[in-house]
Amino acid sequence: MAVTVTDPDTQGLFGFIPNLALAVIGLILYAVPMFIFIANWFRHGRQRYMLALVIGSFAMVVGWGCRVAWHYKPGSTAVYIPQTLFILLSPCAFIANNYIILPRLATHLGEERCLFIKSRIIVRLFVWSDIVTFLFQAAGGGMASAGGSIASTGETISLVGLIAQACSFTLFTLLLTVFGMKIRKAAPEKWHQAAHERKNGSRFAWRRDWTLMYRVLLATCAGYLVRSFFRIAEYAQGYFGYLATHEGYFYALDALPIFLCIACFTVFWPPIVFDHIDRSHSYQLDVRSNSGISMEGMLKP
Secondary structure (H helix, E strand, O other), X not given: OOEEOOOOOOOOOOOEEOOHHHHHHHHHHHHHHHHHHHHHHHHOOOOHHHHHHHHHHHHHHHHHHHXXXXXXXXXXXXXXXXXXXXXXXXXXXXHHHHHHHHHHHXXXXXXXXXXXXXXXXXXXXXXXXXXXXXXXXXXXXXXXXXXXXXXXXXXXXXXXXXXXXXXXXXXXXXXXXXXXXXXXXXXXXXXXXXXXXXXXXOOOHHHHOHHHHHHHHHHHHHHHHHHHHHHHHHHHHOOOOHHHHOHHHHHHHHHHHHHHHHHHHHHOOHHHHHHHHHHHHHHHHHHHHHHHHHHHHHHOO
């Protein structure tokens, strides 16, 4: 377990010395999806809209590497500051990935009508809110990590950024939930067709099922919100608060939910799902076109 430190004269200047074994496990676990994301990005079209997930996972691995180093140098701000910033800020990229995926899913399905915010506005609204809250967290996190008289101000700034991000993401989660409810009502054939293809297709057909990916998006939203509320509580308690100085809460309410969320995308890679939707739609159009031609020929005198 972490070694809690309250004496400022000891090496552990930041509340505790992180557990080495847990830090190494975290580093390894986060490195696995990072390498899978990089491989998938190169294998499946190098889609720019997936870069947020790729870059975010890389930044998270850097943060965990710094956390391992922090165990050996618990009094080093040169190690602690990047560790704090990378682990605190990387989820902003993961959240942005969800912001980007939803409108693309609606567009590929031809069901933008099921969004109560227009597709083109979703990315602008939520990604820009993510950028603004990112800057707040980056500025506040840097000030808080530096310690001294500005640490309290930095915590407040980070807290404002975290609260704003949680509010924005809660609205997005509502948007995502309503989208699923509306599409099942407005286009039930698309929902049922995906389930039929999953059950009657190849062994890995489920990886191309957009309804399963939609459920993954819902699950990741829940995980990100758990992490957001934990961080809000942590920063509200202060630099040496109970949550900040007891490492177990960080692993249970931050590291684990985030890992499970991004691990889902190692299985459900959105470009694969979108390509399948497009091919399925093209096939249906061809079938309808050929059926129309045949019927027309039969009706000719």
